[in-house]
Amino acid sequence: GIQVEQSPPDLILQEGANSTLRCNFSDSVNNLQWFHQNPWGQLINLFYIPSGTKQNGRLSATTVATERYSLLYISSSQTTDSGVYFCARIRSGGGADGLTFGKGTHLIIQP
Amino acid sequence: ETGVTQSPTHLIKTRGQQVTLRCSSQSGHNTVSWYQQALGQGPQFIFQYYREEENGRGNFPPRFSGLQFPNYSSELNVNALELDDSALYLCASSLGLVGYNEQFFGPGTRLTVL
Numbered sequence: 001g002i003q004v005e006q007s008p009p010d011l012i013l014q015e016g017a018n019s020t021l022r023c024n025f026s027d028s029v030n031n032l033q034w035f036h037q038n039p040w041g042q043l044i045n046l047f048y049i050p051s052g053t054k055q056n057g058r059l060s061a062t063t064v065a066t067e068r069y070s071l072l073y074i075s076s077s078q079t080t081d082s083g084v085y086f087c088a089r090i091r092s093g094g095g096a097d098g099l100t101f102g103k104g105t106h107l108i109i110q111p
Numbered sequence: 112e113t114g115v116t117q118s119p120t121h122l123i124k125t126r127g128q129q130v131t132l133r134c135s136s137q138s139g140h141n142t143v144s145w146y147q148q149a150l151g152q153g154p155q156f157i158f159q160y161y162r163e164e165e166n167g168r169g170n171f172p173p174r175f176s177g178l179q180f181p182n183y184s185s186e187l188n189v190n191a192l193e194l195d196d197s198a199l200y201l202c203a204s205s206l207g208l209v210g211y212n213e214q215f216f217g218p219g220t221r222l223t224v225l
Contacts, residue, residue: 030210041199041219043154048213086153090210096167098144098156098209 003027006087006102013077014110021072021105023087031090032063033099034072038083046072046085077109113138115204115217123223124192132187132220134202142166143185144209145177148199148219159209160185166208189222197224 005024013019025032034046047054047061049070054061058078063070074081084106088099116135124130136143142161146154156169160179174190183204189196199219205212 031212033213035216041148041201041221043201043216045213045215088153093210096159096208096210098146098159098167098169099154099203099214100156101153103153 003091003100004087004089004102006085006105008105009103010106010108012108012110015077015079017077017109018073018075019077019107021074021085021087021107023070023072023089023102025068025070025087025089027068027091029065029089029091030093031099032070033088034061034070035086035088036081036083037086037104043086074107079109079111082107082109115202115215117200117202117217117220119220120218121221121223123225125225126192126194128192129188129190130192130222132189132200132202132222134185134187134204134217136183136185136202136204137215140204140206140215141183142205142207142209142212143179143183144203144205144214145185145187146201146203146216147171147196148201149195150198154201157187161208192224194224197222 035043051065084104088101144159145157148154158168163179203214203216205214
């Protein structure tokens with residue numbers, strides 16, 4: 001089955017809008033990360049969040065491990081927020097595993 | 112603190128050739144992982160190296176191999192290149208095994224196989 005599922009696949013918003021990106025995963029996790037991939041391919045770390053809630057400026061994330069989902073919130077969007085957002089996880093007990101990525105959410109912020 | 116660096120940035124090869132990609136880990140990190148990202152897809156785990164040994168591998172054939180050096184830098188070697196090997200190759204480093212530690216990615220090497 002699908003191990004990491006992200007929604008929505010595409011999102012187009014006006015500058016200043018808020019958004020919520022969702023990541024569902026199929027088993028318990030050791031490691032869950034959110035990334036922003038810029039147009040040049042660089043993966044930028046947003047959050048390392050196997051459980052709980054974290055905030056960094058306009059971005060925040062919540063992982064509810066018992067219900068196997070994580071949410072990324074972006075407030076007051078700016079055009080520089082455009083790009084692909086990936087959720088990635090490693091299952092519990094997977095010390096020798098790599099990150100399994102979802103297919104990403106492609107976010108476009110229009111001026 | 113120096114981040115993860117990769118070389119070269121771009122590379123063009125022909126089918127059947129061999130290629131070596133290089134990665135320097137973030138200072139203080141002892142684990143390096145490699146990922147392949149095809150166009151429009153999420154990255155896929157190739158393998159990770161911990162203390163100079165392969166420690167975990169994804170669903171990639173043996174013609175994908177690697178090395179980690181005492182300074183924790185790493186190489187990814189791909190033999191007998193196929194057209195489907197065209198992708199962005201990403202290296203990531205972490206302080207300890209990936210399963211328990213945050214990973215940090217380099218800028219990638221874009222490989223084109225003709």
